[in-house]
Amino acid sequence: MTDTRSPRAARGRTWPAGWWYLPLTVLTAGLAAWAPFLHAAVVLGSTRLRWVAAAYGAVMVALLVCAAAPVDAQGNPVGTAGDVLPVIAGMGWLLLIPVACAHQWVLRRRVARGRDQVPEPAIASALAARDRRSTARRIAETDPLLARELRIGRPDLARSYDDGGLVDLNSAPAEAIARCCDIPLPAAGEIVRARTESGYSSVDELLVTATVPLPAWDRIRDRGLTLPA
Incomplete structure (x- = not known):
């Protein structure tokens, strides 16, 4: 046990x-x-x-x-x-x-x-990453241009800003989406296939538009964001 x-x-x-x-x-x-x-x-x-x-x-x-x-x-x-x-x-x-x-x-x-009550290192690291994701989301919501300059949500590109593991569902390739959201590559490919030229307006729109397995929804909501295309 x-x-x-x-x-x-x-x-x-x-x-x-x-x-x-x-x-x-x-x-x-x-x-x-x-x-x-x-x-x-x-x-x-x-x-x-x-x-x-x-x-x-x-x-x-x-x-x-x-x-x-x-x-x-x-x-x-x-x-x-x-x-x-x-x-x-x-x-x-x-x-x-x-x-x-x-x-x-x-x-x-x-x-x-x-x-x-001192958290174990793995827990502390996960909580710190969650805080960084919250900060990066606020930047993306209030200043999308700055978010693009910092390459928030683009783990496939070279960057110096740590966004806590976010991925831009409107621009990142399927491989990056699959890795960040911990979903199968075919599901990530469906997200890329279903996004239009204007991109998704929100993660919820993506979940309605793209055929994504229901168990993956929470992970996508946790790691995904939708910067204007």
């Missing part, structure tokens, strides 16, 4: 996402509490989490400054600052570690969900 799970699930994940967040914070006594948030910000693409990481880093710097209170040659605190700042640093550290760990416990679940 075919395994339909994603490659990540099929391999099995020995360690859950973000498993190291809490151990890192505890083992470094909170000094690296900012690092898990920066990692999560990169994984999730979150600007807000970058600011959270910066905030934890700033708190850590402030606590280190407080811990370095002035002392005399014998190591005794100097003045009020020498008495108060170490207390602030100690209390801050006692609060920082549990607060950061609680925050990271929730955050690691978000990271796990975010990773699972």
Whole structure:
């Protein structure tokens, strides 16, 4: 039976996402509490989490400054600052570690969900091609001359613009139509045979005029366009 799970699930994940967040914070006594948030910000693409990481880093710097209170040659605190700042640093550290760990416990679940939602490369590539087809269609609808200059829908010609796999049903040869629309060459030949000098005004007109197998209609609608002949 075919395994339909994603490659990540099929391999099995020995360690859950973000498993190291809490151990890192505890083992470094909170000094690296900012690092898990920066990692999560990169994984999730979150600007807000970058600011959270910066905030934890700033708190850590402030606590280190407080811990370095002035002392005399014998190591005794100097003045009020020498008495108060170490207390602030100690209390801050006692609060920082549990607060950061609680925050990271929730955050690691978000990271796990975010990773699972990352599309596989093949899916991402197909979705990107779909977006390029939508963009190319808008160009063809609003500026047919530009579309012709970019050779949108003409995979049989040399070009530099990527239209996502469109084919112009009014000008492309049967071989290109068959390849782009993934239909039999005879069906593509029928499309070429049935188009008149003025071409098809729309894909729907083509489906009515030319004898095309019904299962191929969706593929033709997805990849075909009809630039003015």
